[in-house]
Amino acid sequence: MSWTVRALSFTGRLQLISTVISGLINFWTSAYILPKACLAENDSLCARFLWKGKLDGSGASKVAWITCxxxxxxxxxxxxxxxxxxxxxxxxxxWLLFFKSNSILASWIITEVLDGDIGRFWVINTKQKHSWLANHLLSLRDTIFPWMKIAVGNGETTYFWTSNWSPFGNIRNYLQGEGPRHFGIPPMTTLAELWKDDNWNLPPALSKRQVNIQTFLTTISLSHARDEYSWEPNSNISNTYSARRIYDLLRVVVPPVSWHKEVWFSGGIPKHRFITWLFVLDCCPTKDRMASWGLDVNRGCVLCNCAQESRDHLFFNCPFTSDIWEFLTQRSPINTPSNWQDVLSILRSTAMTKPWRLLTLLYWQAVIYFSWSERNSRIHRSTFRQVSAIKKDINKVIRLKIAAIRLKDPSLSSAMYQAWIS
Known part of the structure; x- marks a missing residue:
């Protein structure tokens, strides 16, 4: 890998992964069903690139990939x-099989695998003579089944046991072990085969669940119309396939965090936002965390030399960073506490005008970024800077950011500049 790529910041590597690498993988996953081992190896390579800037070696991940x-x-x-x-x-x-059956792939599967009957998709077994793609699609029936509702017409393609024609879903699962033998209805029976002389020809019900099914059948009358499928992900009828909606339904959902708007606010500086995200998760290698890993480190804070280093000490109980942070008090209309959790709470709950909110978040993240950079410089390069120099750099960065905003929103830029210099 080129040395120029290794010199990228975390944000630069993240940008490459989310655009170039993701674009390539998105193309192949859209065209083919890839083995899970292949996708797992890709995730491993992306994780190593993000956290180390190279593909060899292992470990050193600050945040689990599943969280990323x-x-x-x-x-x-x-x-x-x-x-x-x-x-x-x-x-x-x-979805194409049922709603775009005139496509080449759908026509081939319906003809060669389903013998011309789309309803057989729910009942046939995987076979060695089928292609790997066809067998994989059959293995996904349980996943897509709840979203593939069928409006019964003539009942000729609606299978009693496997089609989603009732509010009970899959009848075999609903009856909980009372299969075709107990109910007296063969496994490949369609609803049309149970309809005789304009009445349902059903065996006697032997359980409450069988009674429920038969009661619901009495509300249905077969007609000469064809059975029609409807696409209802999340119980919402749709005429299109939304990959984003299905992705949100399939992925593991975790509770929302309360701080994402403060970390990923629009208009923030990318590398500042990334470091802030790491600190909010408390995943940066501060000395207290390194000691918890079993490493023999001097836990003293290199910025103030008067306490043990931790995230909560650095931001902003440390006199060094506290001096930088208090610089905002001289300009901002809000209270600026020194406790980490109190700062997050203030940023979330305090009502501010848009210019002052942007300035406050920009300054907060800039203090975190420059303080952490100074800490690393003192440890790894033995270079020391004064608080006044860091304040000057932060002030310069914010002024440049205000100037950049002017290209998109001149009025907001002017309001931010007037607030900052007032």
Missing amino acids: TTPKEEGGLGLKNWVVWNTVCALKLI
Whole structure:
């Protein structure tokens, strides 16, 4: 890998993964069903590239990859879980079978695998003579079944046991072991075969669940119309396949975090936002964390030399960083506490005008970024800077950011500049 790529920041590597790498994988997962081992290896390579800047070696991940693939609202980086996404793309092929059957792939599967009967998709078994793709699609029937509702017409393609024609879902699962032998209805029976002389020809019900099914059947009368499928993901009828909606239904959802708007706010500086995200998760290698890993380290804070280093000490109980942070008090209309959790609470709950909110978040993240950079410089390069120099750099960065905003929103830029210099 080129040395120029290794010199990228975390944000630069994240940008490459979320655009170039993700674009390539998205193309292949949309065209083919890839083995899970292949996708797992890709995730491993992306994780090593993000955290180390190279593909060899292992370890050194600051945040678990499964967390990185959750949305930013749930504490992650918003990257895709490619195993789930590949399933989403495979489900679209099944959707094409039922709603775009004139496509080449759908026509081939219906003719060669389903023997011309689309309803057989729910009843046939996987076979060695079928292609790997066809067998994989059949293995996904349980996943897509709840969203494939069928409006009964003539009942000729609606199978009693396996089609989603009732509010009870899969009848075999609903009866809990009372299968075709107990109910007296063969496994490949269609509803049309149970309809005789404009009445349902059913065996006697032997359980309450069988009574429920027979009671619901009395509300249905077969007609000469064809059975029609409807696409209802999340109980919402739709005429299109939304990969994003299906992805959200299949992925593991975790509770939203309360701080994502403060970390990933629009207009923030990318590398500052990334470091802030790491600190909010408390995943940066501060000395207290390194000691908890069993490493023999001097736990003293290199910025103030008067306490043990931890995230909560650095931001902003440390006199060094506290001096930088209090610089905002001279300009901002809000209270600026020194406790980490109190700062997060203030940023979330305090009502501010848009210019002051942007300035406050920009300054908060800039203090975290420059303080952490100074800490690393003192440890790894033995270079020391004064608080005044760091304040000057932060002030310069914020002024440059205000100037950049002017290109998109001149009025907001002017309001921010007037607030900052007032």
